[in-house]
Amino acid sequence: MMKVKQKMIKKIYYQNIIIAIVQIFQYSPEITALNFKKYLTKSEENEFNALTSEIKKKSYVLGRYTAKQTISLLIRDKNLRDIEITKGILGQPVVHIKSKKNVEISISHERDVYASVAFLYEFPFGIDIERVTHKNLAVLIRCSSKEERLNVKYLEMTSIESLTLLWTTKEALSKILKTGLTLPFWFYEIKGCNFVANNHIVSSYKYFSQYISISFVIKDFICTFTCPHLKNIHIE
Template identity: 35%
Template sequence: MAPEGQCLVGEILLTRQENTYKGSLCCCYFQSMAEFERIIPYLHAEERDYLDTLTFEKRRRSFLLGRFAAKQAAAALTDEEKLENIHIQSGIFDQPILTSAKPNIQVSITHCNDYGAAIAFPEAHPMGIDVEKIDDQKRSAFESQITMAEKENINDLPISLDTALTLLWSAKEALSKVLKTGLTTSFKIFEVSKIEVHDDHFICFYKNFKQYKAIAFTVGSYICAITCPLKTDMCLDMSSFKGIFAANE
């Protein structure tokens, strides 16, 4: 039986001057443990073995959320009908590595509370995703990882301080996933030099990684950031994904 939570998969069109690529984004929401348990049949045999080593419920839930979202995104891009055939391993820096019948496709995974999201993309076009809860309890931790220039930049944004800090953090974590460093590197290295405000999203530019940008948008009381190459025009139906978060606020 399929999980009864909410799940939405959409296409991402990635247009560049020399080529056009396709990716996919999955966002899902599961709340009850019964819904999480229904994800287990979709796991690869080795993923089930790893799940059995997890003793804490929170860790089991986040693993299941991330794997299910990643499998749905990968299936949409590879046309794989059986999610259990998609195997997502962990690299030495805990980065997800996708094994499927269609080569050169990779995924980036994020989970926060009862939400999971993932993007699948061609290996030739690196990307990363992060979702973070806007929470004033995280203010001190987020402020400790920003520079003086970033403090000045966010003062002019038409959003609250906590939203701005979460925006910076999420953009940096999405970039760290592209670079496969995770939390092993100071986030100040991923400094955001400029933030453009658009009608329904923000664009963050990086001081030390000018070849990338982050497209970020608010989804209820969360921030979602997707990092992609600077010269890529990314087309995504953000409103549909915002609906999942809005329905469960």
């Protein structure tokens, strides 16, 4: 039987208006791409059919389904085929909606866990989700500065969790900037971070003071979304 588990949903408010929704799904390993093909538009289906790898097909269709589910919550339209997601010139996802609403999407996945944030055009967001694993330890140390490692040392987290958190903050910011991780890692450096309400970790950026990142732990995953640094932001 096809199994889809919604692991988390968060609504982000600014001045009592929902500006973004974060949603995380976990899919059972036996799910195939064909289980979700019916949610694709004709253009998306053509792009799907052009893929030669079953792994890429599964990733494509689950990414689209996750993103459309999150967008549908934000715009309150349950028909997923009213939503089309194409690729921009830099490879970023571009949202097309029949209602013409100005909505954007950021998507990330790690194995069978997919995260997305749908947001109003005026409030840019980026998201990343990573599994916490010691296999990545050497890379995570190499891609973080000594100052950053000192900043996260006092969080109530294991060393590998805090290093993974630092990585996700960089990935999420790079999606807002539409650079990917193509720039030197100091460019995305974190200036400070601390726990706030509901076990969220808020981090500020050394060179991008207009943005903050908000992170949370879900079992052996860390998810981070980056957004504008707004005074009256509220998360439910």
